Amino acid sequence: MRSLRILIAALAIIAATVTSNAQTADEIIAKHIEAIGGKDAWKKINSLSFDGVLNVQGNEVEISFVQLHGKGMRQDISVQGMSGYQIVTPTHGWTFLPFQGESEVIAMSEEEVKLAQGELDVQGPLLDYREKGHAIELAGTETIGGTECYKLVVTLKSGKKATMFIDSKSYFTVRTNISQKVNGQEQDVETNYGGFEKIPEGVVMARSMTLPYGTMTVSKIEVNKPVDESIFKPAAK
Helix, strand or coil: CHHHHHHHHHHHHHHHHHHHHHHHHHHHHHHHHHHCCCHHHHHCCCEEEEEEEEEECCEEEEEEEEEECCCEEEEEEEECCEEEEEEECCCCEEEECHHHCCCCCEECCHHHHHHCHHHHCCCCCCCCCCCCCCEEEEEEEEEECCEEEEEEEEECCCCCEEEEEEECCCCCEEEEEEEEEECCEEEEEEEEEEEEEECCCCCEEEEEEEECCEEEEEEEEEECCCCCHHHHCCCCC
16 A cells, blocks of 8 residues: 555656646746747847848858748848848748758749748747647756756757757746758757847847857847738849
């Protein structure tokens, strides 16, 4: 009987731990959203654009990024006198990257378009994640640069996976690891964020993003700027 009581108590502890972890993941997400401006402020954002410069081995890469919630994303890239772009819509996607040897516009495959759908979410994957069809689990904590972070494993509706590291004090996202194809090969792309700033619209955004190949500094951020949807076609300039 004593063994049975011990077993029942152990099972109760396990069940409580699982429940606690699920609640804690949601609490972390709620605190994160509050820290970056709150749900109401983010819900008001329909478009986002920014300009920045990425320093790669002494070369400056100019980047212009436009995102229209649920409708399209366009990233224009200029380096060493060459200009290219990437476009994603709910049904199609294209790349034209002459500095990577592309001499013509290349259409993305169906699978690539599906995996890129997260790029159309201006408000980010954590806000209303269940309604969006994503799954999130708390995978403990990890120390990054001396900062304790919560580790959230995010599985997007598309099947794409990302790991997000949330500062346990500020609740800002300080790092993401995203599995994606780079030059045709599956890789984990790590991005570290810094220079957090609250913009006039009341939301907090990072001004600095460090990728494996360089650091990008954002010079201009615009929220809810009118977007001509024709830019989400490969012929648009």
